[in-house]
Amino acid sequence: MQSTMMNVQLTTAAILRHGARVHATARVRTLQPDGSVRTGTFAEVGRRSAQLAHALRACGVVGDERVATLMWNNQEHVEAYCAVPSMGAVLHTLNPRLTPEQLVYIANHADDRVVIVDGTLAPLLAAVLPQLAEVHTVVVTGGVDxxxxxxxxLTVVGYDDFIGGHLETFEWPELDELSAAAMCYTSGTTGNPKGVAYSHRSTYLHSMAACAADGLSVTGDDAILAIVPMFHANAWGLVYAALMAGADLVMPERFLQAEPLVRLISSERPTIAGAVPTIWSDVLNHLDSNPGHDISSLGLVACGGSAVPLHLMKAFQEKYGVQIVQAWGMTETSPLAAIARPPAAVEGEEHWALRASQGRPVAGVELRLIDDDGNEVPHDGKSVGEIQVRGPWITGSYIGDEDAEKFDDGWLRTGDVGRIDERSFVTLTDRAKDVIKSGGEWISSVELELLLAGHPDVLEATVIGVPDEKWQERPLAVIVVRDGSEVTPSQLRDFLEGKVAKWWLPERWCFVPDVPKTSVGKFDKKLLRARHADGDLAVIDL
Amino acid sequence: MQSTMMNVQLTTAAILRHGARVHATARVRTLQPDGSVRTGTFAEVGRRSAQLAHALRACGVVGDERVATLMWNNQEHVEAYCAVPSMGAVLHTLNPRLTPEQLVYIANHADDRVVIVDGTLAPLLAAVLPQLAEVHTVVVTGGVDxxxxxxxxLTVVGYDDFIGGHLETFEWPELDELSAAAMCYTSGTTGNPKGVAYSHRSTYLHSMAACAADGLSVTGDDAILAIVPMFHANAWGLVYAALMAGADLVMPERFLQAEPLVRLISSERPTIAGAVPTIWSDVLNHLDSNPGHDISSLGLVACGGSAVPLHLMKAFQEKYGVQIVQAWGMTETSPLAAIARPPAAVEGEEHWALRASQGRPVAGVELRLIDDDGNEVPHDGKSVGEIQVRGPWITGSYIGDEDAEKFDDGWLRTGDVGRIDERSFVTLTDRAKDVIKSGGEWISSVELELLLAGHPDVLEATVIGVPDEKWQERPLAVIVVRDGSEVTPSQLRDFLEGKVAKWWLPERWCFVPDVPKTSVGKFDKKLLRARHADGDLAVIDL
Incomplete structure (x- = not known):
């Protein structure tokens, strides 16, 4: 029996129409180099998105051709987010932190035809442009040469010239919601990057999940500080969620250092923010050494990308009245898959234990745990397995690459290893490839890292597995000491003692000035293991 | 270009799985005749829904056959909401307030095969059962004869016997999300009732909209008092929203009078509630005459079905710290279409003006205004037209009845007349069929009613248009005076003076002991007009 409901497709055009009409006065506020803030209303974003779509049509973009962006977080990027998918083309967000080789690979793999580039990133694009065979038009924002x-x-044109003179309305086509809206490549540390293509449907549903009261709880009274770059995993869905709810967007452009961020928070008073833990760690250091800033407008700080240290969450809450909420996801999950909101009735240490977890799956996302033998293990808070995930905004394949290994009977294998408790709170203990197996038992590198990062003299801590004759593998702790601090391996070992099983305590320690990071800011453990194998790390053995 | 996202269908089974697993400890709390409260967890609802599905299969329900309920709000009804659509059958909620003739018509029109009936409603069913040709099984809750x-x-069986002994898990089939999940017939005052069939998709999306922070803002910390009957327009989506968010459900059964409701609120401390204005009006009267009750647990009271008088909202907020939020929708819109949440920055009288409106469309719902000539009129807060609506949870046809008059180029004609302001807040001025046209201009019966209901001596006020030789039509105010009060037509007319245009002031007045209501509790203006035409109303002419 068919229902009698309208078969209205879930599209970015519907999100844009809603934002530009119902929330016409909501604003995108973009930080400028001189510290001022440029403001455009959602109505204006709607008009300029229409102009951008006309301009893209006029320069030859048809069907589902790809339009790439190489941009920071600003109003023009929001307009590209709106116009490109809504006109039926596919938005491909390029990550400026990739190597030139990776940029060339993914731009050609995606068959990008047009690139919209921030003026400040034009030199980066110029260096690879000769190798981007299919790009016929480059649109440059900012008044650069x-x-x-x-x-x-090649047509090269300034953004305002490009869209100027075009109609401020566009008949957005009726698209199939299953068609691609945007593409993003994951920055795997092995092999070539893999691309995922979000659909209109997945984008729409994910935005609804972000707006849920138990999701990021976005309302028309909010202002969202989107620190997470818009080239990174759909900007965590913050842009479309803002349009859906009518929340202001506060955009830091390329100014992602603690000092401008704190200034921006003080002046623009955002209520929601999203960024990776290292950013918040920098912000905390800055606040601690520069007292007097008020960041208490922030009601909810979504934090993810890697595990969030408990001490960081406690420091923000206790010193600055700001709640950091851990969320979990990945490029392949749009990304919001789980969020750590303990029930209000849970208090004290149990509350913090849940806050330190990666959270419960949001409605729409199903999780299961699979052990090494491919069997499902119980959600009892003890059993460990690989997290597999399923849902309407979860990827089921990669672009032009089936990679069956990444999928299991309709579920995505996340590569994250962890446990799930009776209340469905997930705790990740490792990336599958970073798991340390010592004497036949698992040691969680993530847990050791989070504990070590809680030591007052430690700025960063990474734990990798290194070969051991007797135990097969043992943990090596790689430590970055805080400026002006001093600490010894035995002091750190003593600090861990009693907090983890005795046989987890590392004997091997290494002090470095900084830990290498991947293009999305995660510890590059693969590189660290290689350096260790090459004898490039000075290891102290206790 | 196809996306790489999984094509996971949006189904009630997914909602049930999420509720029963992730929110296993959330509860359905049902008021019992002795005043106690019976409690079942969502995990238990999951197990019993599986049993119910097995039992329905065992009694012969296959494919998308219809299973009807004739029930109040309680745990068994929640189980039917979960089991019936999730197994692929279609839930048909019967309204016990319909006439026997209407019940027979819609049960046969829907081709109901099984009826689950509350023991207390068994006599009502018994009276019409001989005319329900296709019903082969009746399942009765409660220990009745x-x-x-x-x-x-005919098989007649008690509910617990029916489900008892069956497996507590069920392999919910993978359904097409466009297939029908549940049916509801509208209670039009003309012609036979018309049926709409909600799809799995529309139900799922509507639940997400209800969970939105700017929707009903349902979280896992909430307890929802669902006063709106589950046979009425999908219970406003409260049941599925609760399962999605992990909110407790507080169920009043058939005890919808002010006294048991107030007792239930005091003891169970729900945080969200939904009911029509007349219920809240009764509750207010009860609270005012029985001081000492604490209903302040209620953070949000959703109120709709007919326009909510401003004085009612103000009284609840000022006297009892409870915020009544007006929402607008209809059976055909699942029903949530708009909600009156003024921006936080809007204060004072402007705030109350927006609170008195029917609100802004929720994301997913598009509205437009069409005048008598079929042209779209601007959203300027002044222009009046019929509200048309479009979206993924809006009906696009009626079951077995195209009724092209109800639709306009893919939009649903709501039959509601009103205006929309620049911020997209909708104010309904009338039902199209109740519009009063006097001297070529419109008089809003709804505005007159809301104002009159604000008079301290008036319990209920209805305004209908009656023929007038000079002006074509003039308003007739039909008044129910509050117990123990006395008021004259001239006093009421004086009360209106200055609040509306002079030519809106009714000359014709009529005092009645009560106003006839439709089966869903709305003023039956059609009947009133007929009584007036028959000379059955004693009209005082000023």
Whole structure:
């Protein structure tokens, strides 16, 4: 029996229409180099998105061709988020932190035809542009010199000139919601990057999940500080959620250091923010050494990308009245999959234990735990397995690459290992490839790292597994000491003692000035293991 | 370009799985006749829903056959909400307030095969059962005597016996999300009732909209008092929203009078509630005359079905610290279409003006205004037209009845007349069929009613248009005076003076002991107009 409901498709155009009409006066506020803030209303974003769509049509973009962006977080990028998918093309967000080789690979793999680039990133694009065979048009924001980009057969044009003069309304086509809206490549540390293509449907549903009261709880009274870059995993869905709810967007552009961020928070008073833990760690250091800033407008700080140290959450809450809420996801999950909101009735240490977890799956996302033998293990808070995930905004394949190993009977294998408790709170203990197996038992590198990061003299801590004759593998702790601090391996070992099983305590320690990071800011453990194998790390053996 | 996202269907089974697993300890709390409260967890609802599905299969329910309920709000009804659609059958909620003729018509029109009936409603069912040709099984809740229902060829069984002994897990089939999940017939005052069939998809999306922070803002810390009957427009989506968010459900059964409701609120401390204005009006009267009750647990009271008088909202907020939020929708809109949440920055009288409106469309619902000539009119807060609505949880047809008049180029004609302001807040001025046209201009019966209901001596006020030789139509105010009060037409007219245009002031007045209501509790203006035409109303002419 068919229902009698309208078969209205879930599209970015519907999100844009809602934002620009119902929330016409909501604003995108973008930080400028001089510290001022440029403001555009959602109504204006709607008009300029229409102009951008006309301009893209006029320069030859048809069907589902790809339009790439190489941009920071600002109003033009929001307009690209709105216009490109809504006109039926596919938005491909390029990550400026990738290597030139990776940029060339993914832009060609995606078959990008147009690139919209921030003026400040134009030199980066210029360096790879000769290798991007199919790109016919480059649109540059900001009043920069276009000459370095120009070459035969390529149109190079400033953003305002590009959209100027075009109609401020656009008949957004009726698209199939299953068609691709946007693409993002994961930055795997092995092999070539893999691409996922979000659909209109997945984008829409994910935005609804973000707006849920138990999700990020976005309302028309909020202002969202989107620190997470818009080239990174759909900006955690913050942009579309803001349009859906009518929340202001506060955009830090490329100014992601603690000092401008704190200034921006003080002046613009956002109520919601999203960024990875290292950013918040920097912000905390800055606040601690520069007292007097008020960041208490922040009601909810979503934090994810890697595990959030408990001491960081406690420090923000106790010193600055700001609640950091851990969320878990990945590029392949749009990304919001779980969020750590303990029930209000849970208090004290149990509350903090749940806050330190990666949270419960949001409605729409199903999780299961699979052990090494491929069997499902119980959600009892003890059993460990790989997390598998399923849902309407979870990827089921990679672009042009089936990679069956990444999927299991309709579920995505996340590569994250952990446990799930009776209340469905997930605690990740490791990336599958970073798991340390010592004497046949698992040691959680993540747990050791989080504990070590709680030591007052430690700025960063990474734990990797290194070969051991007797135990097969043992943990090596790689430590970055805080400026002006001093600490010894035995002091750190003593600090861990009693907090973990005795046989988890590392004997091997190494002090470094900084830990290498991947293009999305995670500890590059693969590189650390390689350096260790090459004898490039000075290891102290207790 | 296809996306790489999983094509996971949006189904009630997914909602049930999420509720029963992730929110296993959330509860359904049902008021009992002796005033106690019976409690079942969502895990138990999951197990019993599986049993109910097995039992329905065992009694012959296959495919998308219809299973009807004739029940109040209680745990068994929640189980039917979960089991019936999730197994692929279609839930048909019967309204016990319909006439026997209407019940027979819609049960046969829907081709109901099984009826689950509250023991207290068994006599009502028994009276019409001989005319329900296709019903082969009747399942009765509560320990009542089954004999009066029994007849040849019919299985009559108690609910617990019916589900008892069956497996507590069920392999919910993978359904197409566009297939029907539940049916509801509208109680039009003309012609036969018309049926709408909600899809799994529309039900799922509507639940997400209800959970939105700017929707009903349902979280796992909430307890929802669902006063709105589960046979009425999908219980406003409260049941599925609760399962999605992990909110407790507080169920008043058939005890919908002010006294038991106030007792239930005091003891169970729900945080969200939903009911029509007349219920809240009764509750207010009860609270005012029985001081000492604490209903302040209620953070949000959703109120709709007909316009909510401003004085009612103000009284609840000022006297009892409870915020009544007006929402607008209809059976055909699942029903949540708009909700009156003014921006926080809007204060004072402007705040109350927006609170008195029907609100802004929730994300997913698009509205437009169409005038008598079929042209779209601007959203300027002044222009009046019929509200048309479109979206993924809006009906696009009626069951077995195209009724093209109800639709306009893919939009649903709501039959509501009103205006929309620049911020998209909707104010309904009338039902199209109740519009009063006087001297070529419109008089809003709804505005007059809301104002009159604000008079301290008035319990209920209805305004209908009656023929007038000079002006074509003039308003007739039909008044129910509060117990123990006395008021004259001239006093009421004086009370209105200055609040509306002079030519809106009614000359014709009529005092009645009560106003006739439709089966869903709305003023039956059609009947009033007929009584007036028949000379059955004693009209005082000023």
């Amino acid at each position: 276009l000459a370095p980009l120009e070459r035969d057969g | 089954l004999a009066p229902l029994e007849r040849d060829g």
